Amino acid sequence: MGKLTEMLYDRRRHIGTASQARSKKEWMKEQTAAFIRAAKSEFRKTFNVRTSIAALAVLALTSVGVYTAHDKVKTATPVYRVYIDGEYTGVVRDQASIQEQMEKYGPLLKAHVAFLPVHQAVKGTNEWTVANAIAESTKTMVDMVVVRVNGQDIVHVKDKETAEKLIQTLEAQYVKPDSNATVKLSEQVDFVPLHADKQTLVSFDAALALIQQGKNERKTYVVSRGDSLWDIASKNNITVDQLAQANPNIADVDALAEGQQINLVAVEPLISxxxxxxxxxxxxxxxxxxxxxxxxxxxxxxxxxxxxxxxxxxxxxxxxxxxxxxxxxxxxxxxxxxxxxxxxxxxxTHKQAYSSYSGSAAPVSGSWAYPIGGGYISSQYGENRGGKPHLAIDIAAAMGTPVYASNNGTVIQAGDLGDGYGNCIRISHSNGVVTIYGHLSSMNVSVGQAVQKGQRIGGVGSTGDSTGAHLHYEVRVNGVHVNPTPYM
Ligand SMILES: [Zn+2]
CATH class of the missing domain: 2.20.230.10 (Resuscitation-promoting factor rpfb.)
Known part of the structure; x- marks a missing residue:
């Protein structure tokens, strides 16, 4: 019990309401106090004065109903039981004069004082006691400032300086000190001086958090090992874009750390x-x-x-x-x-003429490497292929068998041109020699790259016009097909 409540309680012990049966009085007090506490707690949570008053009004009506059902005594004129912070204070006949007295303390005091109309035989009323108790309760009231956003009271802080610091802190989040930016709040924000219960005062940090967390429920997610942004979004039925928006402070979304907490809902603060x-x-x-x-x-x-x-x-x-x-x-x-x-x-654009087939090996300079790490020759150079000679050597080998550059040179093709060679690498060597490696399953080099003799450039495959895994190894000198044998 607070100091004030104790004081009121003591006073009540002396005054009392002797006309009431003790048990019924206790029952009413408990019922009412419970309702009022619930309403007050709601008040603290939302800072919405209207809600609390509405809750008290509902409470008053409900209690009257309950009470009348239990009590057969009825008088023409109701009197009012007065509760301050849920504590019964006394009975008054003239509610208006008490309310008038309360006006000067503003809406917050109203939320602390409840009137319960009752029909009861009252020998005497406690106008003086109640007025005093209300005056007493205002001793916990202090000067403060309410931050009002678009006309709605959001939070009570100590003074104007604290309210100003709140806004400065919000702004500083989005404006670098050396920036030339013009800054404007999206909402109409006013600081209004107020005389209210000091219990409603909120610390700077709590006020800032309240404003920043805003209207939306704050849903978060803790990153577990191996989670990608996409995983988290799909687990929670949101899009990756929405997730990114909810976490503007995460610059590199690929660098999520295990155990890191991220927002699932974009937070719209009360002041933007x-x-x-x-x-x-x-x-x-x-x-x-x-x-x-x-x-x-x-x-x-x-x-x-x-x-x-x-x-x-x-x-x-x-x-x-x-x-x-x-x-x-x-x-x-x-x-x-x-x-x-x-x-x-x-x-x-130069098309190879069939007549370019010489059938014999051109003179070859230097030594050349065998272009594949295994397999056997399955089709020789010049072999009849449906009336046309095969202008290359085919080496059948297991899928993925390494394919090597047969000499130093520069890659001039590494891709599938749709010409039947499938994934094909062409390497340009000195003296006009070009080696061609067809039907590959994988390619490890790119156009323009310099390669060394014996360097792995890809793997055997069966892409393009091919019926099984093999390397199609072809050599041209100045654009003319030659027998590859000396070049391997
Ligand atoms: Zn071939």
Whole structure:
């Protein structure tokens, strides 16, 4: 029991209401006090004065009903039992004068004082006692400031300075100290001086948390081992975008740590901060790729004749943000600092004539490596294939068997051009020699890459026009097919 309550209780012991049966009086007191406590607790939670008053009104009606049913005594004029913080204080006949007295203490006192109309035979009323008790209860009232958002009382803080510090703290979350941003609150926020019960005062930290947590229920999730953002979103029936919005402070969503707590619901604070700032940023611009037909290259081969290079530009933008999230971007000016450089690629158009088949090995310089780590030759060079000679050597081998570059060179193709070779690598060597590795299941190199003799470039497969896992090894010299045997 607080000091005030004790004091009131003592006083009541002396005054009492002798006309009431003790048991009924106790029963009523308990019932009423329980209702009022519930209403008060609701009041503290929501800070909504109207709710509490409404709850008390409902309580008053309910109690009258209950009481009348139990008590056959009725008089024409009701009197009012007065409760302060759920404690019975006395009976008054003139409710209006007491309420008038309370007006000067504002709505919060109203929430602490309840009137219960009763029909009872009362020998005397306690106007003086009740007035005194109310005056006494105001001794716990102090000057404070209520933060009012769009006309609704949100929280009571010590003074104007504390209220101002709250707003400054909210703003500082979204505005860097050296920023040129203009800052505006989305809501109409007023600080209104108030004389109210000091129990309703809230600390700075609690007030800040209340404002920041806002209207939505705060649902969180603790990251477990191996969780991806996508996992968490789908487990909780939200989209990855919504999850990202709910966690604007997580910059790198791929770096979620086990045990980390993240929000599942975007929190809309009671007071939002809108900023508008002018910022300068550097952007890169993509380059174009131009293909040029080249009859000096075979169909299916490409050669980069000019490397592409990204361009750069500087933009001045006006960025509008709501609680740190970008809502609008206006480009104010743009200045190109480096033009992009077009990539130019020669695309071979030269079709191999059947007559280019010589059937004999061309002179070969240097030593060459065997292009595969196993298997057996399943089709020789020049073998009849439906009336046409096979212009390569096929080596059948298990799927995935390593395929090696048969000499130093530069990769000029690493991909499937849809020409029947499937995944195919072509390497350009010195003296106009090009080696071709067809039907691969995997490729470890990319166009433009320099490779060494014996370097693993891929794995045997059966892609393209192929009926089983094998390496199609083909060699051309200056665009003309030659027998690959000396080149392996
Ligand atoms: Zn073949």
């Amino acid at each position: 901060v809108d900023t508008v700032s002018e910022e300068t940023r550097e952007l890169t611009t993509n380059y174009e790729v131009e293909y040029r037909d080249d009859d000096s290259l075979d169909v299916g081969t490409e050669k980069i004749i000019q490397d592409g290079k990204e361009g750069k530009k500087t933009q001045t933008v006006r960025i509008t943000r709501h609680n740190g999230a970008v809502t609008k971007e206006d480009v104010l000016s743009e200045h190109v600092t480096a033009e992009p450089v077009k990539e130019i690629i020669s695309k071979g």
